[in-house]
Structures are given as C-alpha cells and as structure tokens.
Amino acid sequence: MTTSERRRGRPREQRVDDAVRRATLELLAEVGYGALSIEGVAARAGVGKPTIYRRYRSKAELVFVTAIHPLELGPSPDTGSLEGDLVDLVQAIIGVFRRPAAARAVPGLIEDVSRDPELARRFRDRFVEPERLWVGEILDRAVERDELGVRPDPDLVHALLLGPVFSWIFLARNPVRRGLAKELAEHVSRAIVPAR
Amino acid sequence: MTTSERRRGRPREQRVDDAVRRATLELLAEVGYGALSIEGVAARAGVGKPTIYRRYRSKAELVFVTAIHPLELGPSPDTGSLEGDLVDLVQAIIGVFRRPAAARAVPGLIEDVSRDPELARRFRDRFVEPERLWVGEILDRAVERDELGVRPDPDLVHALLLGPVFSWIFLARNPVRRGLAKELAEHVSRAIVPAR
Numbered sequence: 001m002t003t004s005e006r007r008r009g010r011p012r013e014q015r016v017d018d019a020v021r022r023a024t025l026e027l028l029a030e031v032g033y034g035a036l037s038i039e040g041v042a043a044r045a046g047v048g049k050p051t052i053y054r055r056y057r058s059k060a061e062l063v064f065v066t067a068i069h070p071l072e073l074g075p076s077p078d079t080g081s082l083e084g085d086l087v088d089l090v091q092a093i094i095g096v097f098r099r100p101a102a103a104r105a106v107p108g109l110i111e112d113v114s115r116d117p118e119l120a121r122r123f124r125d126r127f128v129e130p131e132r133l134w135v136g137e138i139l140d141r142a143v144e145r146d147e148l149g150v151r152p153d154p155d156l157v158h159a160l161l162l163g164p165v166f167s168w169i170f171l172a173r174n175p176v177r178r179g180l181a182k183e184l185a186e187h188v189s190r191a192i193v194p195a196r
Numbered sequence: 197m198t199t200s201e202r203r204r205g206r207p208r209e210q211r212v213d214d215a216v217r218r219a220t221l222e223l224l225a226e227v228g229y230g231a232l233s234i235e236g237v238a239a240r241a242g243v244g245k246p247t248i249y250r251r252y253r254s255k256a257e258l259v260f261v262t263a264i265h266p267l268e269l270g271p272s273p274d275t276g277s278l279e280g281d282l283v284d285l286v287q288a289i290i291g292v293f294r295r296p297a298a299a300r301a302v303p304g305l306i307e308d309v310s311r312d313p314e315l316a317r318r319f320r321d322r323f324v325e326p327e328r329l330w331v332g333e334i335l336d337r338a339v340e341r342d343e344l345g346v347r348p349d350p351d352l353v354h355a356l357l358l359g360p361v362f363s364w365i366f367l368a369r370n371p372v373r374r375g376l377a378k379e380l381a382e383h384v385s386r387a388i389v390p391a392r
Binding site: 032033034103104106107108110111113114115120123124128132155156158159160162163164165166167168170171172173174183184187188190191192 | 228229230299300302303304306307309310311316319320324328351352354355356358359360361362363364366367368369370379380383384386387388
C-alpha cells in the first residue's frame with residue numbers, strides 16, 4: 001500500500017478512519033455484504049482487527065456507519081415549508097439507498113439485525129432514534145409555522161417517509177424515476193396535514 | 197414418519213403439498229431462513245428433492261409461497277369504502293409480517309432477491325405484480341364510488357401501503373400497537389384523496 005500521500009499533516013486517526021472507510025466501500029462493491037468480513041477490511045485497510053473493533057462493535061455497525069451514515073446527520077435543514085423539508089428528507093433517503101455500497105449492504109444488514117436482539121437494540125438507539133428526532137424537528141417547525149395544528153406521531157411519520165422509499169427500491173424494485181421524492185413527499189404531507 | 201392419518205382420501209399431491217409446507221414452516225422457526233435448505237425440507241417432509249423442485253424453482257420461492265403466500269390471493273374484498281378497503285389491506289400486510297415464519301424469512305428473502313436478478317424478475321412477475329393489481333382494484337372501486345376523481349399511480353399507493361408496515365416492523369422495529377392498521381390506512385387515504 002502507498003501511504004506517502006496520506007502523511008501530509010492529517011492526524012493518524014483520521015488516516016485510519018479513511019482507510020477503513022475506503023476498504024469497507026470497496027469490499028462491499030466487490031464481494032457484497034454477506035462475504036465481507038472484519039478481517040478482510042483490516043487487511044485491505046492495512047490495519048489490525050483491534051483497530052476496527054475499537055471503532056465498531058460489529059461488521060453490521062461498521063457497514064451501517066460507512067455505507068449509510070449520512071442519515072445520522074443533523075440538524076435537519078429548514079427549507080421554509082413542511083413540504084420542502086419532507087422533499088429534502090425523502091431525497092436524502094433515496095440518495096442513500098441508491099448508492100451502490102448501500103444497495104448492496106442494506107438487505108444483509110436487515111437480516112443481521114433481525115437475528116440479533118442486542119444488535120437490534122443498538123441499531124434502534126444509534127440510528128432509528130436520531131432519525132426519529134430529525135423527523136420530530138421537521139414536525140416542530142411545521143407546528144411553529146402553523147402548517148400543522150397538532151404534531152403527529154414521529155414514529156408514524158418516520159415510517160411513512162422511510163417505508164415507501166424502501167419498498168420502492170428493495171421490495172417492488174421499481175426504477176427510481178425523476179420526481180419520485182417530490183411525489184412521495186407531497187403524499188406524506190397531505191397524509192399528515194389535517195383538512196381545515 | 198407416521199403417514200396413516202394422511203391417507204383418508206386426500207389426493208397424494210395435496211398430502212405432499214401439506215408435508216412440504218409444514219416442514220418449511222417448522223424449519224424456518226427452528227433454524228431460520230439462512231440455514232434452511234431444500235435438502236432439509238425434503239428430508240423433514242419425507243419426499244425427494246425433485247418433488248420440491250417440481251413445485252418451486254428455488255428456496256426463496258418455496259419460502260415466499262409458504263410463509264407469505266396470502267398476499268398473492270385475490271380478489272380484494274369490497275368493504276364499501278376506500279378507507280375500509282385500505283384498513284383491510286394494511287391489516288393483512290401486518291398479519292403476514294407478524295407471523296413468526298414470515299418474520300424470520302423476510303429479511304433473508306430480500307437479501308437473496310437483491311443478489312439474483314433472475315430471482316428478482318420472477319418475484320416481480322409473481323408477487324409484486326399481483327399485489328399491484330390488488331391495489332389497482334381497490335383504487336378502481338374508489339373511482340367508481342366517486343371517492344377518487346383521478347386514479348392514483350398503483351405503484352405509488354402500493355409503496356405507501358406496504359412500505360410503512362415494513363419500516364415499522366423490520367427497520368424501526370417498533371412494537372405493533374392496536375389500531376396501527378387503521379392509523380396507517382387513514383393516513384394513506386388522506387394522502388391519495390385530493391382536497392375538494
């Protein structure tokens with residue numbers, strides 16, 4: 001491995017993070033989620049297994065953070081309207097699920113999480129809860145703008161946003177057409193804004 | 197294996213179907229989707245592997261038909277209103293996903309389908325398309341009743357119905373509360389009925 005370019009003043013930890021991230025994305029694309037291993041990522045990144053286990057508790061967590069991480073980001077940007085905020089969020093979800101690494105990782109991740117209650121609990125705390133808070137912020141702003149009278153259940157709205165995108169791409173496996181984010185967001189907006 | 201009870205006049209084919217179905221559900225519950233094999237099902241059912249391959253092209257298809265089959269059924273019952281029809285359909289989807297055999301099978305099935313384009317194509321033709329037609333019937337009745345002016349895109353409505361249930365159970369892994377089907381169906385109904 002050539003490491004000369006990586007030595008220009010960036011801290012070693014950052015270089016290791018980058019190498020692990022790159023190795024994970026490469027291996028996801030090459031061998032898929034099922035055949036990816038912590039050993040393989042360590043070898044490709046030129047680090048030891050303990051280096052990876054200090055950062056991630058499991059293969060599932062490594063892959064989720066690396067391939068799907070942006071959903072964890074916040075705060076949610078304020079576009080000025082509920083529908084605008086929802087379009088942005090649905091577009092972000094579509095963007096994540098369409099990345100080759102995520103598309104290859106998601107089904108296997110779901111299976112791992114479904115088989116391991118402890119992993120499922122950690123996923124809930126680490127990923128589902130932040131997404132729920134993100135949705136909650138969007139709803140709070142809509143209430144402040146008087147677009148919503150009553151704040152709907154964030155769990156339900158989360159399901160109405162994430163679920164159809166997942167179903168479109170991974171269950172029905174429809175092609176993602178231009179404007180899909182806007183169509184879905186408009187529908188969800190109508191679903192949660194009560195008739196006046 | 198005792199076979200004496202199965203000989204009371206039912207055709208042999210039906211007895212074989214039943215034995216295969218029972219063996220599949222038992223093995224799903226015992227070992228999960230990943231470890232289930234056609235060999236294992238054949239042995240448990242007391243039939244040869246070719247008997248199973250005459251009925252199903254793959255493990256994925258065997259499991260889907262056995263554990264998730266009812267979604268294939270039609271025609272959709274007419275409850276007299278769009279919202280009633282949607283509640284029934286969402287309730288049916290929740291019912292399928294909550295069955296222990298389906299809950300254990302679905303994540304692994306999605307992974308198999310995601311890795312095999314030919315399997316994905318067959319799933320689309322055999323399962324997604326009938327579900328889409330089922331949703332289309334519900335929408336047609338709503339247009340006839342003048343509940344809907346324009347018939348919405350059945351692919352979109354399918355995603356709005358199936359996706360949130362999937363997300364609730366398999367992604368967010370929320371507990372299924374009483375009344376969830378009605379809540380979701382009411383939201384989807386508002387989403388697709390244009391304001392007048």
